[in-house]
């Protein structure tokens with residue numbers, strides 16, 4: 253038993269807390285560094301790594317004469333808080349990547365997709381009417397991964413799928429340019445999804461035409477394609493309206509056969525894949 257009274261004991265605890273918070277501050281520095289190196293939210297969460305840390309600190313606790321259970325509970329709470337911190341740092345980093353967009357059209361404007369669009373994107377990509385020709389509508393987690401994928405594309409290529417909205421700011425869908433595989437080759441593709449209740453008004457054609465112009469005039473692409481499910485006549489019509497013609501069938505995707513429509517830009521400056 254200690255010879256200290258309760259105030260003396262608490263003074264010892266307070267002194268240790270000062271050291272522990274200093275150490276947490278140093279730990280935070282490296283956790284944030286780790287977060288910046290990670291590609292997406294799953295990598296931030298790193299459950300395998302969490303388990304390794306827990307196993308390690310339980311062993312250290314036993315060596316040091318501390319309760320392994322107390323140490324584990326403390327670490328699980330601390331790591332959960334650090335994961336939240338890493339996620340917020342990670343998202344603000346992705347959202348700050350600069351990205352130019354196609355020009356406004358008569359009725360639409362483009363802007364980079366952010367995590368603030370998650371509700372709208374999850375509703376769009378989760379709608380069976382919009383996703384008829386996909387293997388399945390996307391879950392909320394898949395919609396989140398879609399936002400992350402586009403943000404990575406902005407950072408790596410300077411383009412991706414952008415949010416399209418009316419000039420008044422109403423969410424219409426997404427449309428943009430991504431690199432896709434066609435029979436094993438990388439091709440620049442224009443893609444589009446329009447809210448089911450806004451389809452049939454020519455929005456996809458208007459947005460896809462602006463992306464075609466951006467691909468040709470800003471990216472200096474020499475070719476643009478649209479990869480389309482063979483039964484998706486509405487999407488094929490959009491591709492044809494912006495000047496594309498049937499080029500080939502693709503056999504390399506999750507769907508057995510996809511039709512590839514496309515067009516060349518012979519006058520382009522010829523910058524290829526960036």
Ligand SMILES: O=C(O)C(=O)C[C@]1(C(=O)O)C=C[C@@H](O)C=C1
Pocket residue numbers: 283286287296297298299301302305330331334335338
């Ligand atoms: O090791 C990492 O990857 C970290 O980001 C650190 C840390 C941690 O706090 O220990 C945080 C988040 C991950 O879930 C795993 C571990």
